[in-house]
Amino acid sequence: xxxxxxxxxxxVSVVGMVGCGEPEKVGIDPKIYTDxxxxxxxxxxTNYTKxxxxxxxxxxxxxxxxxxxxxxxxxxxxxxxxxxxxGAEAVAELTDxxxxxxxxxxxxxxxxxxxxxxxxxxxxxxxxNPGDNYYGEETLGDTTYFTAVYPDVAVSEAxxxxxxxxxxxxxxxxxxxxxxxxxxxxxxxx
Amino acid sequence: MSIVKSVLxxxxxxxxxxxxxxxxxxEKAEAVQQLALGEELYKKNCKVCHAxxxxxxxxxxxxxxxxxxxxxxxxTLVEHATNGFGLMPAKGGKTELADSDxxxxxxxxLSQIQ
Numbered sequence: 001x002x003x004x005x006x007x008x009x010x011x012v013s014v015v016g017m018v019g020c021g022e023p024e025k026v027g028i029d030p031k032i033y034t035d036x037x038x039x040x041x042x043x044x045x046t047n048y049t050k051x052x053x054x055x056x057x058x059x060x061x062x063x064x065x066x067x068x069x070x071x072x073x074x075x076x077x078x079x080x081x082x083x084x085x086x087g088a089e090a091v092a093e094l095t096d097x098x099x100x101x102x103x104x105x106x107x108x109x110x111x112x113x114x115x116x117x118x119x120x121x122x123x124x125x126x127x128x129n130p131g132d133n134y135y136g137e138e139t140l141g142d143t144t145y146f147t148a149v150y151p152d153v154a155v156s157e158a159x160x161x162x163x164x165x166x167x168x169x170x171x172x173x174x175x176x177x178x179x180x181x182x183x184x185x186x187x188x189x190x
Numbered sequence: 191m192s193i194v195k196s197v198l199x200x201x202x203x204x205x206x207x208x209x210x211x212x213x214x215x216x217e218k219a220e221a222v223q224q225l226a227l228g229e230e231l232y233k234k235n236c237k238v239c240h241a242x243x244x245x246x247x248x249x250x251x252x253x254x255x256x257x258x259x260x261x262x263x264x265x266t267l268v269e270h271a272t273n274g275f276g277l278m279p280a281k282g283g284k285t286e287l288a289d290s291d292x293x294x295x296x297x298x299x300l301s302q303i304q
Contacts, residue, residue, distance in 0.1 A: 012270070014289075039243075042242070042244060044244060046244075046245050046246045046277070049245065049277060050245075050246065050277055054277065077241065112229065116198060122260075130237060131237030131238045131239075131242065133240035137203065150242065151238060151244075153238050153242075153244050155244060155245045156277070156279065159281070169295035175283070176279060176284070177238055177282055177283045177284060178238075179238060
């Protein structure tokens with residue numbers, strides 16, 4: 001009886017120690033994490049479009065000039081897509097915990113074309129399935145990443161006319177409401 | 191009242207009930223058909239922004255976003271969608287859509303918050 005009690009006590013202690021040594025992994029689901037990041041990104045982009053470009057640009061009080069070559073004008077300001085890229089560059093200086101970029105399979109600037117098979121698959125998927133997102137995993141070097149791709153849509157005539165008329169654009173028939181590219185968010189998993 | 195009259199009255203009443211029933215059934219079928227059309231049009235033309243909330247588009251099924259909009263009523267929402275509102279261009283840029291198509295889509299979107 002005494003031996004049985006000692007064995008039981010030991011077993012309970014061992015189970016307890018295993019429980020303490022390897023705490024259960026907890027953390028936010030990568031999809032929820034990237035969806036949340038995208039929610040902030042699109043809210044900021046919408047607000048910049050609505051509260052700065054539309055309100056202060058030619059369609060509003062006309063005190064600023066939103067233009068691709070904004071630096072050439074004293075009152076020039078970035079186009080919404082350029083402001084978005086500026087945010088991505090600033091984040092890249094702050095952290096490696098996640099990256100994001102605006103890419104397209106029809107980029108005006110070739111450096112914005114997809115570079116990995118998952119990026120390419122994601123951009124093709126969101127173009128073929130308007131309104132849907134793409135989620136995948138990829139290993140680059142010795143790190144595995146969760147990669148999410150969200151649609152970037154032509155939401156105004158300014159988007160379509162700029163891309164369709166740009167000399168470096170590989171596509172000249174974008175229509176309003178069409179997917180022009182995607183926002184790629186990448187998060188390391190290990 | 192003769193038996194014949196009673197039978198006639200009952201038959202008439204039954205037929206009337208059947209007719210009313212048919213009318214309601216037809217209305218329901220029409221409503222279901224309208225929602226199906228609205229869903230189809232939504233997927234083809236509107237989902238790309240309204241599934242994502244791009245440029246402030248209210249996300250379909252999101253009660254928090256749709257609540258205050260729904261309070262404005264169907265007529266106002268259809269008018270906004272038809273002529274453009276905020277950052278949304280008229281008919282979302284799909285000018286080929288008929289006004290009745292826009293109405294069907296708005297009805298579908300509203301049905302998703304119930």
